Amino acid sequence: MTKKSMIVAGVMSGTSADGINVALVRFAEPGGAGFRAGSGEAAGSRGRVARVHTSRAHAKFELLGHAEYSYPKKVRAAALAAMNAPQARVADLARLNVLLGELYADAVLATQRRFQIKAALIGCHGQTLYHQGEAAPYLGRRLAATWQTGESAIVAARLGVPVVSDFRPADMAVGGKGAPLVPFLDYLLFRDARVGRIVQNIGGIANLTAIPAGAVPGNVVAFDTGPGNMVIDAVTQQLFGRPFDRDGKIAASGAWIEPVIGKILRRDFFRRKPPKTAGREEFGREFVQDFLRACGNARERDIIATATALTARSITGAVRRLLPQHPNVRKPAFRELVVSGGGAKNAKLMAILTGEMDRLGVRLRFSDEFGLPSEAKEAAAFAILAHETWHRRASNIPSATGAKRPAVLGKISYP
Helix, strand or coil: CCCCEEEEEEEEECCCCCEEEEEEEEEECCCCCCCCCCCCCCCCCCCCCEEEECCCCEEEEEEEEEEEEECCHHHHHHHHHHCCCCCCCHHHHHHHHHHHHHHHHHHHHHHHHHHCCCCCEEEEEEEEEEEEEEEEEECCEEEEEEEEECCHHHHHHHHCCCEEECCHHHHHHCCCCCCCCCHHHHHHHHCCCCCEEEEEEECCEEEEEEECCCCCHHHCEEEEEEECCHHHHHHHHHHHCCCCCHHHHHHHCCCCCHHHHHHHCCCHHHHCCCCCCCCHHHHCHHHHHHHHHHHCCCCHHHHHHHHHHHHHHHHHHHHHHHHHHCCCCCHHHEEEEEEECHHHHCHHHHHHHHHHHHHHCCEEEEHHHHCCCHHHHHHHHHHHHHHHHHCCCCCCCHHHHCCCCCCCCCEEECC
């Protein structure tokens, strides 16, 4: 690994637990440390590079390629069963940790073979089993906690290069919520001197990053807006026996139940000001059962439509109600909503969201238009975070996570 050029593989498996995304990113950094405000270009897989201002020189990073691998059905079932579980066997959790490490290594090796590129460093997020960003009483203390599993020592041994993993605890140790972390990438790629943008990722959980025109890191606001694909996927599996509503076709054939959506959006989470995070603790199996009971005897296709509209409307509520309350944000400053994540493939969800944004005077765009495929974004983000950690630079954004100060994220496993 040289200071002038480094290829990093980012590895991400999200709260939907549907598989593994790998992104190969090349960095060139003549020197310097840290970053300051400046205009950037979007990263692309061919030709275009993203330029990030550092204190001494321009660091450049380029997406070289990305790939996606589905979990085997039994592995996905085991991961979902372990998430926010009231009870779990320690032996199963330990074995799942090792198994995921093997699968992550397989995914990186397959991606390297596909693109004939070898990474010098790996940034592996791991599979989140539990995330509690707010402190709560436990054995006489108030604690926040998070757990991403997938043994990085195995990845390092099999790949023969260092692995940065376990990114979230360092932010939580200095008072942050451990999420969201992707705003570091959002700030670098999507900030613009003239256009204020909201970058909306729709994975299992939906989260946004609000970047005012000419923003510096302290102006960035980011938080989870609520369910993304998580509730849609869960009810589709339960009612139709399918892991997800492909292209939103089931939702498009139904009509959503407005009173159910209105009641849910009055819950405390949606009214709470940022920073805030969510996970299966808020929108997992218990929420889904409550949601199904609220839908009553409605047609199954209408229930899927309602789950889909809930995601769109919760995003709209965040854009319309929460952001204007923040002292660093003014509603007219945001002219674009840039969407990424698996939810961007749901045509019905995008149609609802487009209509909602039109009414707010906000143009909906996709990260693909900026040269970054939506399915590669989060994996690329953890390649970038790993690169920063390797150079001992902080990469959380305290205004997004609520941390008291910047922190160097992650732990390093050596081969």
